[in-house]
Amino acid sequence: MKLIITKDSIEGGTKAFELIKDAMANGAKTLGLATGSTPLAMYDAMCKSSLDFSEMISINLDEYYGIDPTNAQSYHYFMQKHLFDKKPFKHSYVPNGLAKDIDQEVDRYNQIIAQNPIDLQILGIGQNGHIAFNEPGTPFNSLTHKVDLTESTIKANSRFFKDESEVPHQAICMGIKSIMHSKKIVLMAFGKEKQDAIKALVEGPITEQVPASILQDHPDVTVICDEAASAKL
Numbered sequence: 001m002k003l004i005i006t007k008d009s010i011e012g013g014t015k016a017f018e019l020i021k022d023a024m025a026n027g028a029k030t031l032g033l034a035t036g037s038t039p040l041a042m043y044d045a046m047c048k049s050s051l052d053f054s055e056m057i058s059i060n061l062d063e064y065y066g067i068d069p070t071n072a073q074s075y076h077y078f079m080q081k082h083l084f085d086k087k088p089f090k091h092s093y094v095p096n097g098l099a100k101d102i103d104q105e106v107d108r109y110n111q112i113i114a115q116n117p118i119d120l121q122i123l124g125i126g127q128n129g130h131i132a133f134n135e136p137g138t139p140f141n142s143l144t145h146k147v148d149l150t151e152s153t154i155k156a157n158s159r160f161f162k163d164e165s166e167v168p169h170q171a172i173c174m175g176i177k178s179i180m181h182s183k184k185i186v187l188m189a190f191g192k193e194k195q196d197a198i199k200a201l202v203e204g205p206i207t208e209q210v211p212a213s214i215l216q217d218h219p220d221v222t223v224i225c226d227e228a229a230s231a232k233l
Ligand code: F6R
Pocket: 033, 034, 035, 036, 037, 038, 039, 061, 062, 123, 124, 125, 126, 130, 131, 132, 133
């Protein structure tokens, strides 16, 4: 695992963007993408760059369940706003949060991932060590699945909603096994709230209680964090 410590999220996002650029120069065709506040600076750097993504495929990690793609809090909306409106991809996949048949949607998403092996996966990390919406206790061999969000994640995400009661309690999420199949992984973490999660990810035992800890077993992971997030290492 490679660790890059940056002064702040802007520098961290720029580093992550450079890793995407290098991967594309080396033939990467499919990017795995995340939402949340962590990758914003990276998306900004992508949008401001002259890089062309129109021959690339993107596959997002997750989407809230029961939320319309036009809802400003949906991850579809987030991706349009922060990346795809400015930098369209050849095809961008995000789980369908309105799918009536959840099992069918899960199968569909697993097929998409199988048909488009992810060359570089971008990840954030939750304060409890979750990656995507894979909460503590998620089996390491999980594929795409429907998840029940924990109280701490609902609370952390409520800052994006008018009220905590509006935060969906479920999501569709790429599984840990699929994430681990990505050729390269870049995980970013910024801010002191992520200190414990970063310590557990980098130094802790590999346990399903800290989903991100499995990344220690991946052959090509770069962790980019700011000084605050790395303070306990
Ligand atoms: C979002 C996702 C989540 C976030 C994590 C951190 O697609 O996969 O795991 O990366 O919850 O969220 P932020 O970046 O808002 O701190």
